[in-house]
Amino acid sequence: MKNIIEKIKPYEKEHIVRLIERALQMGIEVDIISLEETIYQLRHKGLNKYIIKSILPFCACNDRLVTNKQITKNILEKAGLKVAKGLMLDNYDQIESALDKGRIKFPLVVKPVDATRGAGVTANIKNKEALKEAVNEVKKVWENWKKEKKLMKKILIEEFFVGRDYRFLVLDRKVLGVVERESAQIEGDGTRSIKKLIEDHNKGVKYGRPRRDINLLKIDKEVKARLSERKLGLESVLSEGDILKLRDKASVSTGGLCINATDKADKKFKDVAKKAVNECGLRWAGVDILAKDITNPESDYVLIEINGSPQYALHEECDIGKCEDIASIILKKIFEIK
Secondary structure (H helix, E strand, C coil), X not given: CHHHHHHHCCCCCHHHHHHHHHHHHCCCEEEEEECCCCEEEEEECCEEEEEECCECCCCCHHHHHHHCHHHHHHHHHHXXXXXXXXXXXXXXXXXXXXXXXXXXXXXXXXXXXXXXXXXXXEEEECCHHHHXXXXXXXXXXXXXXXXXXXXXXXXXXXXXXXXXXXXXXXXXXXXXXXXXXXCCEEECCCCCEHXXXXXXXXXXXXXXXCCCHHHCXXXXXXXXHHHHHCCCCCCCECCCCCEEECCCCCCHHHCCEEEECCCCCCHHHHHHHHHHHHHXXXXXXXXXXXXXXXXXXXXXXXXXXXXCCCXXXXXXXXXXXXXXXXXXXXXXXXXXXX
C-alpha cells in the first residue's frame, strides 16, 4: 500500500490520494494505469471502476457544464434559486461603464467565468482602483492557465453578498456534509503580539489541530495591508477580544478555518443544495452558499457556484468539529458495498 501511495502523491490531488489509501484499507484492489494521465483502476468483487484526472466514476459529463459560472447561474435562477446579481463582461472598461450606468454597484466580487479552485477571485471590492487590481488578477489566471485549460477570457462581476461561506457536499440527493469556511482572522488577548497570534494560529493552539503547510496563514501583501488599515504592526498587541480580519476571501488554503456545520444547517439550505445539484444534472457536487444564518430557514442566501468534481479534504480535516469519513462513503457508493 505504501508504495502505491508514494508513487501517486507527486501527481495527484490530496483528496484522491486519501481515496486510494482508504480503498486499499478496505481491500479494494488498485492499479496505476498511467501516472502522467492520472488514471487508476479500482477492482472489487469482479467490478472494475476508473478514476481519470480526479474524476470519480459517478461523475457525468455535466460536471463540465458547471465550470462555466454564468451558465450555472442561469440554470439555478431559472429553477427559482437565489444567485448573486451580476454581469458577464470582457474587460475593465465595460465593467466601469456598467457601474456608471447603475447596472451594478459596489461592493463587488470579480472572478474568471470558468476557472476553478478560487483562482482569480477577489471579494468585497469597494472602489475603482481595487477593481482594476482585481481585473488584473483575472488576467493573470488567463495567462497562467493557458497550458492547463483553455479559458473563455470572460469576467464575472457580482454584487458582494454579506454572509457566512458554506460548502455543501451532495451525492445522489443526499447531503454528506456541510462545512463553514471562515476567512483568516486572529483574536487578541491583551498579551501576545500579532506575529505571535499568527504563529499560534498556524500551530492550532486554540483548536488543538495543527494546520498543514498548504493551509498556513502567511504574512503576505494582503495581511500587511490589513494591518496598515488599522495602523498596526506585527509587534502590536490587540486588546482582549479584539478580532482582526486578515483576509476577505474565506479560503482554508490561505489560512482560514474550516468548521463542521452539518448538524446545525437547517433543512431548507440542505434542500437548496440538493435541488441545485439536481437541476444541473449531477449526482455528485460541492455547492457553495453564502447565508446570513444557516440555522434559520427564513435567512437570506445566495448560491455562489457548483463544483462538479469537488475536493472534500475540507470535510475530512475540519479545524473545528467532527471530521467526516467521506472517502469511505464514496467507495461504498462506487462498489455498492453495504
